[in-house]
Amino acid sequence: MDRPELPLAQLHAFTVLAEELHFGRAAARLGIAQPPLSQQIARLEAKVGHPLFVRAPGRVALSPAGRELLPSAQRALVGLADGLAAARAVGSGRAGQLRIGFSASLALTVLPGLLRTFRERFPAVELDIREMTTAPQLAALHEEAVDVGLLREPPPAGEEGALGFRTVLTEPFVAVLPSDHPLAARRTVAVGALAEEPFVLLPRSVGPGLYDRITGVCGSVGFAPRIVQHAVEWQTVCALVGAGLGVSLAPASIRRIRLRGVAFRAVEPGTARTRVAVAWRRDDPDPLVARLLEVVGTG
Incomplete structure (x- = not known):
């Protein structure tokens, strides 16, 4: 069975009117005129197949169908708002997951400080830290199994291929x-x-x-x-x-x-x-990779 199209603008208009129970106040809150609000509600009622409000002179009340729809409509709008906020956070590199490969000996040098600084700047990012030697790290980067590598002795200049490298220390x-x-x-x-x-x-x-x-x-x-x-x-x-x-x-x-x-x-x-270097895929669009490189550059 096909799911009905989710009329988000109509659901928004419906929930605001259900909260205000007054077309004028609801229209003002939505920033639209009263006739477009009435049209939005009429379209939603046509989709539902039943009136959502009981209209009487000087009085607006939810119908039984409206009372049934309201909790679902509110959950849908809250879920959308949460999803948009999460998408913006991930898109801006303030949240999400970053998979980091590292050579074990780097736990004795740059790794703890780098991770501490990154965690302080981006506390909402989940770090997936994977211990592996240099050759497996390079393979994992090419296979997109990790996003960033911290390794010793990267390939010499001219042999980097699709990967970028930046020296962290010698x-x-x-x-x-x-x-x-x-x-x-x-x-x-x-x-x-x-x-x-x-x-x-x-x-x-x-x-x-x-x-x-x-x-x-x-x-x-x-x-x-x-x-x-x-x-x-x-x-x-x-x-x-x-x-x-x-x-x-x-x-x-x-x-x-x-x-x-x-x-x-x-x-x-x-x-x-x-030489110790950070490695990444040059064509990786993940903003978290750029965030880590910023930390490396200022650490």
Whole structure:
């Protein structure tokens, strides 16, 4: 069965007249003349098939049909008003849901502050935070499974494709060593001093850019790291180093992971740095993405 067309203007006129029970006052409240109001009510009555008001000289009252219709009409108008307000809030980027992918190590750097600032500015926005490494984040952005990514070592210039990237920060690397390793006695470790050491490192599949950056730092001083163990998360990398399986090079923020038996030391050359960036789809019309980029730009 086809649903009848919802005559919103007529419902509005009906509810105002039902509240005022006076054509002149209702017309003034609606900002229209009395004849157009009468026409609106007549059209609605024709649609219902029964009078909605009992008219008498100097008196207007709801009919039984009008009393039955009034609660539904009021709910419909309130629902529409709420829907319009919600649509305006979402359209202006003040409400809605924003899905954010992030690399776990960023919880040790920019992520908490960024989320706190965003929440303070846009408290009505629901944040869906998803932990994932760089490669899955890039795939999720392309597949529209997340709206924004916070990741390490985005693709180099010229390889961004449909995605945009903005640098949030850069940070140096540190050597991750067993605390009883001879190099742990030094304040600064030359990367070249790690040439003969076994390495524990993230697999390239989860973060090609960071993997290549670390191996490139080693290559710049004349060696390729001998990787004996892979681990997806930096906390696991550090735990394996503490267990004596090898050493590693990691972003400096990893020093905030406190594990017994693990030492972190600055490295030379100190110019070697890793880049953290926010990523998004360039053609994404969602205003919440623009709002997050504003926060990143002013954070």
